[in-house]
Amino acid sequence: MGGGVVEVEAARPGAEALRAALERALRSGRWAPGERLPTERALSENYGVARNTLRRALDALEAQGLIRRHVGRGTFRAEQDPAEPAPTEAGALSPAEVMECRLIFEPELLPMVVARANQADLQRLEECLRGAEAAGDLAAFEHWDAALHDAVALATHNQAAITLSRSLARVRLQTDWGQLKARGATPARRAALQAQHRALVAAIRDRDRVEARRLMREHILFVQGYMFGE
Numbered sequence: 450m451g452g453g454v455v456e457v458e459a460a461r462p463g464a465e466a467l468r469a470a471l472e473r474a475l476r477s478g479r480w481a482p483g484e485r486l487p488t489e490r491a492l493s494e495n496y497g498v499a500r501n502t503l504r505r506a507l508d509a510l511e512a513q514g515l516i517r518r519h520v521g522r523g524t525f526r527a528e529q530d531p532a533e534p535a536p537t538e539a540g541a542l543s544p545a546e547v548m549e550c551r552l553i554f555e556p557e558l559l560p561m562v563v564a565r566a567n568q569a570d571l572q573r574l575e576e577c578l579r580g581a582e583a584a585g586d587l588a589a590f591e592h593w594d595a596a597l598h599d600a601v602a603l604a605t606h607n608q609a610a611i612t613l614s615r616s617l618a619r620v621r622l623q624t625d626w627g628q629l630k631a632r633g634a635t636p637a638r639r640a641a642l643q644a645q646h647r648a649l650v651a652a653i654r655d656r657d658r659v660e661a662r663r664l665m666r667e668h669i670l671f672v673q674g675y676m677f678g679e
Contacts, residue, residue, distance in 0.1 A: 480526040544620055594642065599615065
């Protein structure tokens with residue numbers, strides 16, 4: 450704990466890898482709630498990254514609600530971790546209900562994403578695709594799958610949309626969600642999911658909001674179908 454030197458990562462990380470490393474440090478208690486983090490200069494030197502890479506990672510952490518940044522004062526650990534719901538919150542949401550809401554909600558984010566996504570957003574999406582392709586097991590693939598959907602929400606640059614998306618995404622932490630996904634996790638399905646992700650990111654990059662919306666809807670219907678046999 451404390452605002453001292455952070456260990457240097459073995460490999461030079463990109464923005465998403467750096468975000469994940471900093472998130473682990475924050476959640477492990479390296480900095481107490483409300484404590485000031487090292488300066489951007491110190492963090493970029495300690496992690497061996499450029500300042501723009503660090504800022505993209507900090508942007509994502511701030512959107513997650515894990516840090517607070519104040520001009521002239523610095524960056525601080527948030528007082529409360531927004532990813533830790535009350536004990537009854539996650540249990541009150543069933544995977545089937547969440548998938549129904551995702552089908553209504555997520556495709557409608559795409560017009561905002563297509564209109565607002567910047568270069569950093571596109572890079573974050575590409576990092577998620579690469580992470581999923583390199584994943585060695587289901588848990589790693591699920592991590593990058595979730596990260597990609599979160600990156601889509603971040604690209605709306607709409608805090609309400611980000612918060613709602615993350616509220617729905619918390620159901621992934623439930624045991625029954627993992628069991629449902631594992632039951633349908635075949636190499637063919639994983640390849641199909643990754644192809645869908647790539648097509649979606651390509652449509653966003655091409656600024657094709659109609660195609661992007663259609664692809665997101667088809668993707669969620671695909672997942673819903675093999676999870677619940679619909």
